[in-house]
Amino acid sequence: MKVSLTVNERPVEADLPANTLLSDLIRGHLGLTGTHVGCDTSQCGACTVHLNGRAVKSCTILAAQAQGAAVTTIEGIGAPGNLHPMQAAFQDAHGLQCGFCTPGMIMAAIDLVQNAGPLDETKVREGLEGNLCRCTGYHNIVKAVLSAAERL
Amino acid sequence: MSDTGIGKSVKRREDIRFITGQGRYTDDITQPDQTMAVFLRSPHPRARIVSIDASAALEIPGVVGVYTGKDLSADKIGDIPCGWLVKSADGTDMLVASRPPLAVEWVNFVGETYGIVVAETLAAARAGAEAVVTEFEDLKAVATLADALGGPQIHANVPDNLCFHWELGDGAQTDAAFAAAAHVTTLELTNNRLIPNAMEPRAAVGIYDRSTEEFTLYTTSQNPHLERLILSAFVNLAPEHKLRVISPDVGGGFGSKIFVYPEETAVAWAAKQVGRPVKWTADRSEAFLSDAHGRDHITTAELAMDKDGVFLGFRVRTRANLGAYLSTFASSVPTYLYGTLLAGQYRTPAIHVAVDGVYTNTAPVDAYRGAGRPEATYVIERIVETAARELGVDPAELRRRNFIRPDQFPYQTPVALIYDTGDYEASLDKALKLVDYAGFPERRKASEARGKKRGIGLSCYIEACGLAPSQLAIQLGAGVGLYESGEVRVNPTASVTVFTGSHSHGQGHETTFAQIVSDRLGIPFENVEIVHGDTGRVEFGLGTYGSRSVAVGGSALMKATDKIIVKGKRIAAHMLDAKPEDVDFEEGIFAVRATNRKLTFGEVAFAAYVPANFPEDLEPGLSEKSFYDPKNFTFPAGTHIAEVEIDPETGVVTVAKFVAVDDFGEVINPMIVEGQVHGGIAQGIGQALLEHGVYDGMGQLVTGSFMDYCMPRADDLPNFIVDTTVTACTHNPLGVKGCGEAGAIGSPPAIINAVTDALGIRDIAMPASPERVWRAAQGL
Structure with missing residues (x-):
């Protein structure tokens, strides 16, 4: 089936099997490999992207459900030399180690900062409950998000 | 010292690609x-x-x-x-x-x-x-460790499913110590099966x-x-x-x-x-x-003491699950990485350990963050805490009485290792201060006033890292040496390409190793590139596990860099018409002693590749390598203290405080080291409170997804209070010990000691899940 949407402000049209997941469209068809897939039960959050400005797990929705939507991936928010404040905060606070959960974590954190109201440590921890990290123990991720919340 | 040198919290250069989605993982590669x-x-x-x-x-x-x-x-x-x-x-x-x-x-x-x-x-x-x-x-299958001996025979060549019965230490001497004991503490312990789950x-x-x-x-x-x-x-x-x-x-790897x-x-x-x-x-x-799973031990431990609580003997009997087949290092984990650590931080003069390694119809079990050392630490630190309670002695005080003292190093333990250095009381004191040990009774009262139970638990761990002296490892059965290679290749324009046999899967080698080499050569950090993870580019290597990268891989780079300096001095001496022994190298400058004749590192590098009039015995080029084989293990050690609060109505355990004071020797990048400790503690708390790989009685994995296997999430964990003490490793050129596993080794017994303290019980099985804790709190 045909799907049209924008990904990182670029129009995308694709003819895909109806059961194609949004994460497969992003990784497989568009080659945007910054979005990772870490599980098969929508538990880990590594595949988190923005759909019309809100964080979604891209393995949990079909590409077809993104018809007409604006999708933003980690590649769409900043680049080396022009980092998004959340990206910069993750580096500054050492909020990542292996980097695999990081794109999803950053996308979830941006949504949290933009939409969850005033944040404190507890709220950040609760807000990132849907994103697993096995390296950092979350300590520095929480620090990064609180620091970015001040910058954003 | 520059702000990118050894000891500085330099921001990680690899982060730029990871935070912008430009990382290149295996699944990203399309042919x-x-x-x-x-x-x-x-x-x-x-x-x-x-x-x-x-x-x-x-x-x-x-x-x-x-x-x-x-x-x-x-x-x-x-x-x-x-x-x-x-x-x-x-x-x-x-x-x-x-x-x-x-x-x-x-x-x-x-x-x-x-x-x-x-x-x-x-x-x-x-x-x-x-x-x-x-x-x-x-x-019919053998589903659990308890069923292995005497269960159906899995492999035709393995009667009773017994892969090995391994022993270490002096059994007779240990028996004698028990015969003379005034008090014996006995504890049956299970070390729960874990599933590594790198993301x-x-x-x-x-x-x-x-x-x-x-x-x-x-x-x-x-x-x-x-x-x-x-x-x-x-x-x-x-x-x-x-x-x-x-x-x-x-x-991420964590061993798996x-x-x-x-x-x-x-x-x-x-x-x-x-x-x-x-x-x-x-x-x-x-x-x-x-994926190879981790842990899965059943142990009986007995600690013999005199009337003052001085340890006399320690006897440990362990059955270790190896899974259905032996994975790459499976046999070493419950033996040489476990039994050899059973002295812990203590002077216990007689120790004997026996381990049955058994096959079961489950996934292979092999090294998972800590690999044998968390299991050893769990046994020691649970029984020491229990002994203190039985004797009515403060757990910190009982440990103090038995610590190996700073003046006793190098210290030969009864289980084969020689600890080179340490100061265990320094870490204990610092941790007690950071957790405000003296204020605990007040905090407990405050919790009780809110209907909660509060407990505190210590864990004074030691680990052996920096695997390993090859000669010793091969004597003990290793199929390979455990040195590391490093090559430092100075390019004609004086940028440096470094090749290491270590492999980074989150540890930040591209930053840490560049700090070491740039610091030593007195050149900009940005001019040093680290290459790893490719047998087509790196000559040889033994990789990253067992907290060995900086201690062994970093030392190899130090050795190779030293050779660069030696060669550079020869080139500089030739160019400056001096003797090599009269040339000093400091901060990137080759200078003839007591003269004003000098050359920059860049001038020497360029000359190395444009050798206008080199003598016959001076080869062009500036590239050196080293295979560094450590003389001993390194012995990171420290004290972890957990303080928990339990809601007896729900069984939920909240980690109210977690303090880790670790002695990793010298530290190259404190920010990265702290990050390693945080991650290790999270995995240790995961083991103690949340995670459990479970097979049902038939041999089906019940915990086969993130829906069923409880990974630590952000709201399960507190902020960690992390600090260090330093006794430099005595036998490697950087004085480093390694930091990758300490968090996962030290934390589980600290948590369980705190939970049992809160509940006033002798033991609780890991993970101390809400159901188990609720049952214990209700006296069920």
Whole structure:
């Protein structure tokens, strides 16, 4: 089936099997490999992207459900030399180690900062409950998000 | 000192690609004309394969090939070996079960690979796998550690499923210590089975080039050179010079990616069969079933003391689950990485340990963050805490009475190791202060006023890191040496390319190693590039595990850098018309002593490659390497203290405070070291409170997804209070000890000591889940 949407402000049209997941469209068809897939039960959050400005797990929705939507991936928010404040905060606070959960974590954190109201440590921890990290123990991720919340 | 030198919290250079989505993990690599693979996996814990009919699968559009264990055997592909030979106490070799990459006749755990389906797309490969008809003769399985001895015999050559009965220490001396004891504390302990769950699932891309007959294997390995060695020397996939193994960015390992697995072996082999690249990426369900699991011990421990609580003897009996087959380092984990650590931080004069390593019909069990040392620490620190309670002595005080004192180093333990240095009381004191130990009774009262139970628990751990002196390791059964290689290649324009046999899968080597080399050479950090993870670019290496990268890999780089300086001095001496011994090197300047004649590092580098008038005995070029073989293990140690609050109505344990004070020796990048400690503590708290790999009585994995296996999430954990003390390692050039595993080693007993303190009970099984804690709180 045909799907049209924008990904990182670029129009995308694709003819895909109806059961194609949004994460497969992003990784497989568009080659945007910054979005990772870490599980098969929508538990880990590594595949988190923005759909019309809100964080979604891209393995949990079909590409077809993104018809007409604006999708933003980690590649769409900043680049080396022009980092998004959340990206910069993750580096500054050492909020990542292996980097695999990081794109999803950053996308979830941006949504949290933009939409969850005033944040404190507890709220950040609760807000990132849907994103697993096995390296950092979350300590520095929480620090990064609180620091970015001040910058954003 | 520059702000990027040794000891500085330099921001990680690798982060830029990771935070912008430009990391390059194995699954991100796509080859032209690539095919996709799906594995046939046993649904049975133990069965005989009667027949496999792939005819229907081969009819499915897009299916390129279906291969089984018989196809690999016919091509003389060998078994996947275990890399460490352990001998039983009677001198006989451990009994090794044959492990073909794809099972031929017998399958012995749920998820074991017995075939591979290669197709144009993942969907076609999955459809193909569904269409393969396999007839199994289902057999009764050994599902748990408790059932292993005396259960159905899994392997024809292993009576009673006993792989080895290993012992260490002096049994008679230990018996004598118990006979003289005023008090004996006994504890039965279970160390729960864990599933590593690095966030990046394992993956492999196999490529075969018909013109050169070369294989290239991209895979998620912590040690690509060891992978190449094993696939060449034992598995017979290809000669070593015709096989290139590349570990690109790897999304965490924690031990589980050290090992050579069936999947990458079969993927590389299949690439040659189909004449096209073959790619496989595990989904999380496969990872749960087939990644090597960790821990899974049952132990009886007895501690003998005199009337003052001075330790006299320690006796430990452990049964360790090895799973269905021996994974790469499986046999070393519950033996040489466990029994040798049982002295802990204490002067216990007599220790004896006996370990039965047994096969079960479960996934192979191998090294997981800490590997043997968390199990040893759990046994020691649980029994010491219990002894203190029995004697009515403050747990900190009992430990103090028994610590090895700073003036006793080097210290020979009764279980083979020689600790080079340490100051255990310094870490204990600092941790007690940070947690406000004196204020605990007040905090407990405050919790009680709110209907909560509060407890505090200590853990004074030691670990042996920096594997290892090769001579000792090989004597003890290791199949390889455990040195590390490093090469420092100065380019003509004075930038430096560094090649290391260590592998970073989150540890930040590209930053830390650049700090070491740039600091030593007095050149800008930005001018040093670190290359790792590619057997085609790095000469050799033994990879990253056991907190060895900086202690062994970093030391190799120091040695290679020293050779660069020596050669640089010779070049400078020639250019400045001086003797090499009169040339000093400091802050990037070669200077003739007591003169104003000097050259920059850049001038010397350029001259090395433009040797206008070098004498005959001075070779052009400026590139040096070193193979560094450590003289001893390193011995990081410290004190972890947990304070928990329990809601007796729900059984939920909240970690109110967690303090870790670690002695890692010298520290290259404090920010990275703290991050390593945080991550380790999270995994340790996960083990103590949340995580448990469970097989049911039939041998089916019950905890096979993130829905069932409880990973620590952000709201399960507190902020950690982390600090260090320093006694420099005495035998490596950096004075470093290693920091990667300490958090996972020290924290589980601290948590369980705190939980049992809060509940006023003797023991609780890990994970101390809400159900278990609630039952204990209700006295059920």
